[in-house]
Amino acid sequence: MIISLIGYMGSGKSRIAKCLQEQTKFNLIDLDVLISKKNNSAITEIFKQKGEIFFRRLERETLEEVLATEENCIVSLGGGTPCYYNNIEVINNASLSVYLRARIPTLAERLRLQKNKRPLIANISDEDLPEFIAKHLFERNKFYSQAKFTVDTDEKTPEEISEEIIHLPGFPG
Numbered sequence: 449m450i451i452s453l454i455g456y457m458g459s460g461k462s463r464i465a466k467c468l469q470e471q472t473k474f475n476l477i478d479l480d481v482l483i484s485k486k487n488n489s490a491i492t493e494i495f496k497q498k499g500e501i502f503f504r505r506l507e508r509e510t511l512e513e514v515l516a517t518e519e520n521c522i523v524s525l526g527g528g529t530p531c532y533y534n535n536i537e538v539i540n541n542a543s544l545s546v547y548l549r550a551r552i553p554t555l556a557e558r559l560r561l562q563k564n565k566r567p568l569i570a571n572i573s574d575e576d577l578p579e580f581i582a583k584h585l586f587e588r589n590k591f592y593s594q595a596k597f598t599v600d601t602d603e604k605t606p607e608e609i610s611e612e613i614i615h616l617p618g619f620p621g
């Protein structure tokens with residue numbers, strides 16, 4: 449069984465994936481880490497040198513490989529992964545998808561401190577960040593909302609969220 453974590457940048461996918469891994473002993477796969485390794489460069493460098501279209505192709509390719517080869521694992525996807533090609537269908541066909549939903553102020557607060565790792569927001573001022581996120585989420589919601597489950601994450605610890613996910617219907621064990 450593959451559990452895939454979907455959510456906007458800063459929604460806590462990586463931290464929650466780690467918690468889930470500790471609780472389930474499943475393998476942990478971070479799609480961005482895998483893409484980085486495959487390409488031998490950081491995500492920001494891939495965007496800078498080869499552009500977003502190249503990154504999205506690599507992301508799709510890596511997603512397909514992971515879903516086809518892994519058995520029991522937690523996959524932390526990139527914020528944009530479900531929103532390109534028919535990735536959300538591919539994700540839903542091969543895994544139990546969980547959307548980690550967070551409010552705009554929560555995301556803006558977290559992302560303000562981590563902009564340099566994220567090429568899509570690196571040049572957005574702190575002041576413009578909430579509006580940027582709001583528009584971006586509006587476009588992406590139609591994909592995120594197709595996840596099999598949605599878990600609200602505001603004001604919850606990664607441990608609490610992980611616990612909630614483990615008790616979702618269909619979760620193994």
Ligand code: S3P
Pocket residue numbers: 455456457458461480491525526527528529565566567568
């Ligand atoms: C992206 C999110 C990033 C990374 C890339 C693009 C996006 O992952 O895949 O910078 O389109 O939202 P995180 O959600 O882990 O930051």
